[in-house]
Amino acid sequence: MTSWPAVTVETMLWEPEDVQQMGPGLSAYLGGSRNYVATVPATIAGAAVALPGVVLAAAEDAARELSRFDAELGHRVAAFGPVLLRSEASASSQIEQLTASARAIFTAELGGRGARNATLIAANTASLQSAIETADAITPAAIRQMHAILMVDQPRHTPGEWRAEAVWIGTSSQSPIGADYVAPRWERVPELVDDLVAFSSRVEVPSLVLTALAHAQFETIHPFTDGNGRTGRALAQAILRHRAVTRNVAVPVSAGLLADIQGYHEALTAYRSGDLEPIVARFTEASVRAVVNARQLVADIDQVRAGWQERVRARSDSGVWRVLDIVARTPVVDAPLIARELGIRPQNAYPLLRDLTEQGVLNSKAEYQVGTFWRSDEILKAVDGFAARAGRRQPAQSRPERPSPPRKLPPLRSTKPQPTRREPPGLGF
Template identity: 30%
Template structure:
């Protein structure tokens, strides 16, 4: 019997099953928490060899979305370094917002530069580093390894406020976790992932699926993400790492080579719908998830191409703001590096620009007066500066994608 036949005529993916497991309270909570003796856990299917059904119209929309991604990845030549950095930040910020972790762009920029900032901004920067760590470690045709996922998780959680979660940075959980319900037990939980003793086997199965080359790449990224969310292998950070896997698969399959597609900005526009899609997956319906990922990919790639064109225009606008600039001057050199380093300190500017310290600081002041740079800190020594137009574009890109997704 084929795998598809085994699903039944009306199903398009095997549903999760349920199992009762013993539960022992660790104390605390209401009486119902303390006396809970068993918990119903969700057991995802093994997916390493499964193939999702794909209708002709959905396959056509999938190809259209991938064409948009290919044009984004190929069309913008020298601007891709600046674009790549901005898209990584855009995706990380949006992915954090799905978890209701939010901070202003300026706070995020301060945290990105190591300046004291609020916990949400620090968490956003950690998500950026996690995404950069795993996506840049994979080239087309490579094998996605568990060690890369663990490294990304370690970066994500290393500075987490919760000591318990920080201690589990880069480690698979050895305890039962759950989503929603009580803080003290899985009582009334919205979802209870598989038991800890099953997680290693599930991750091995998932990696086998992620490293296949015989399934459509957007289907693969959508299902791998939903399966990872269902396994929930970490004590915290599962959502952000699960979304990192989307662009990791796109990179491994060669759908992208230099950019990240900020799908999370589209998903955050329908946060409740996003969680509903994960529930649909667990109930045995994968088509809505595929459709959502296809739409999000197309929108994110199209709006990112708009941003790419904007990044081409910004340096010329800066030069018009500043006025006549001598070729080879500290001001000219500083303008050249700002697209890829939109946040930097005075000391870093001196290190990056081949000119005297006094010339560099004069250039910073000139760019500040012209409105190109704005200060991010109130201190007088080693001030941190940001290229306002670049940060504004980061913010605007996320908003445009979310608006188009709505």
């Protein structure tokens, strides 16, 4: 079934930068002014969503599994919510080839100086938190806010602002000529986002189906100069929350997508040709994998906490137990964080942290110009294990081959020139 509107294309004129200052020989050597093809996404606010019954049934079952996980474990392990959120942030960033250990990510969130990747993933966590907090209203402003938080330390990418230039995915940083994908010209972005938001409000479309299609349309629009992939997956979390599929925790769906990155990219391409089934299937499979993986993470953390109960020597009313409750959801801490959580002064937090360090439950390290951090290597190992499971690729033969329908595009038409910018390869999808 392919009633969904496919993208069309239009021709744009590209000119090398500073072409006016070049001599004709150099301009010709660099390729001179040439046409390239940009995407024109269809509007989808009122488009018919037609999918095989088996695909719809599977998506509905997966949505119920997400809701069941949230209902069963959300109220009991609300404290684990930040762990799952950070795991989703790490996994979502890993799709874009940003990887870092759990220890580095948690340390970066406390202001520790570390790898740039960890800082970016920490920013992604803040974006996902923003997605949850703004889920009551899926609006263009909410989407810009997600991006603004994600990209706060990258001002050259105009955090929270729609792009005012072209972006493309490909190997060349010089021009979009021959790029794998060229996003629509920037003048189209505001109207396309308004259309996407209207589609996201359609209550008759099943929740997970709507989430998958809205995500794919967002990535097709590519409304920002960078960070489109991470923002798009934050948007998916917001829609799941808005549709009440999840209420208590951010179930790490992006981690499920890690199992088949190639399939995810191919599904986006199929979506743009009018074939909805692959992207819905990818989100369905990712949701099921995410639930299984998240349940394992919760079980691992429970096991660690049970071990603490046996090993730690302290009175039942000692503050060390409250510290361990905090460490279970935030496995890298400092004294000010513990003080805020417990409602005590920082100087009173140090004895509790030292006690747990002396008992071998926590390890400490002084961070340059920041202070001392304490960590639970056991909880960090559980989170790293979660990321490792998420990153395991499925065998190629595990996904049935689906023939790609022939792609028919309308004749090209000319438009006015516009400035161009390349988005780094691999980012944004």
